[in-house]
Amino acid sequence: MLPKLRPQEAQWVGRTCLGSVNLKGRSFLTLKDFNPDEIKHILWMSADLKQRIKHEGQYLPLLQGKSIGMIFEKRSTRTRLSTETGFALLGGHPCFLTSQDIHLGVNESSKDTARVLSSLTDIVLARVYSHSTLEELNQEAYVPIINGLSDLYHPIQILADLLTLQEHYGSLRGLTVSWIGDGTNVLHSLMMSLAKLGVNLRIATPKGYEPDATVTQEAMHLAKQFGTELHLFSEPMAAAQGSNVLVTDTWVSMGQEDEKKKRLKDFHGYQITMQTGSVAAPDWTFLHCLPRKSEEVDDEVFYSPRSLVFPEAENRKWTIMGLIVCILTDYSPQIPKLKF
Template sequence: MNHFAKRSLLKEIDFTPSELTYLIDFAIHLKQLKQQHIPHHYLQGKNIALLFEKTSTRTRSAFTVAAVDLGAHPEFLGKNDIQFGKKESTADTAKVLGAMFDGIEYRGFAQDTVEQLAQYSGVPVWNGLTDQWHPTQMIADFMTLKEHFGHLQGLTLTYVGDGRNNMGNSLLVTAALLGVNIHIGAPAALQPSADVVAMAKAAAAKSGSEVLITADPEEAVAGADALYTDVWISMGEDVAPQERIKQLLPYQINANLVAKTGKADTIIMHCLPAYHDKNTVVGQALEDEFGVTALEITDDVFNSEQAVVFQEAENRLHSIKAIMAATLGDLFIPDQLFD
């Protein structure tokens, strides 16, 4: 019996709170096994296709190492290796890959692409990021929160910045599902869509989570156990940088905003990469052109003891491993554990 057998992870709302909680707890368990050098080859002999229409550091690394740790063989297929609908339809590609591989990861743009891969491949498909959702990041993020605080229910998580991107959407819905109070601080033009807010509020009504969407950054961060942000311009987004910087500078996580939480032990989260200094080509260019040394988060906060960003990054590995093992491994996971 395996409750998760052959299921795809395409977006968070497809899973119940108890199912998401199982994946988080299983990820914590697998992290302990790895730290103790205990083998866990749940996917021995399996072949995993890693489809990357968008580049990646953490997602590609995590899926590759997770597959190897589980005994599987990962095969990377980038934007120059596969058609992604250009010369071959996504449905046809899915049927071919499903006949050759046991599972498929996709990281790219359209949610419809990952949905079609799942529909036509006949094997589990895992969403490594689309423009709308980032579910593998969520298992890592809420795993990090649970490791730090020992529980999730009743915590308050604040996300500030661009609230209508994949991270804003996913954090809003996942927190609401898991009973975590979720505050989104973003200008009106960059707040989550009405559809996503409605999903979150429906989930929050069942879990007891409080949902707050506000354009006031100080109201957003008040009482936060964790502050979260992401890049202000998403990969492939066509937007004037100066306009976006001016729009979002009030939502920068800096010492002043952290102090506005009213708590001394608020942790700082970021899914990375982060523009917290000028030690990148992009960071240097931003300083040269706009006179800013940091964007969404300042260097002092990013490197503070309150920041858990690198623990969070490592947890991408363990959480992705849990997702793949649960859905593709021959595990005994009784249905009775889930509501």
């Protein structure tokens, strides 16, 4: 079901990226709000831009005359560079705002910030601590808001993951992904999207580090609705059994540095190694959103041919470009539809 449009978004009703998929003017806070066809369309758009720009050398100034406001409460490498370079490559102007430039809710309320940026930019990407900050921005803004990361979700990372797996395996339906690590925002976004694409999910977290209960309940509903499997374990080897894709993330997120010693102890045995892969499917691969630390995955796996982490990082650029083109333009993909 489509999220309710704000009054200021009414002008976009009926205008579509292609066919029945309507993303023009939509905000992107969580993949929970997007149906299978919409997610597939974003990936198709991303693959199209990658093919035409990277491989064919075409210049597509689809965002000429447009600007994006980029709010970053948290530091970033991939999110900042992918958005800045991608938006500029399409002819637009990115504006980067750190916590030193804009103090959300401190020097100026989030409500006022949203309204000011709406009058100065065409779209806003915000990387914040609290998901409620994004929701407030989205409530008050007159332009679309993209979640660049929050404590609850990291949906733009999952778009890159999905495009990477689509490129590697040729299709997504029927794959099994195993998450081995903390119940983070990245996992939450996987839980809100994989079932919609026919992908099974197996999760292993230490006790006390499980994904959010509300997100888990919704994911269980999605698995039932789309006929996929969702299993939760506390043993990494159990989760890795028969999996096509092994995934992990940081054990100590930004803001959790004081818990590092305890977390490293609690996650003992969760490092992904070739032994973990020994119980996975013969074609298993590895993903990590980066930055990576050696306790999460050893060098043998991380730098092996099974590791897709660097194509995954590059695809952060093509997928954010694809998403924004869908939201701001009427451009339609020129390459054949992907076979998901």
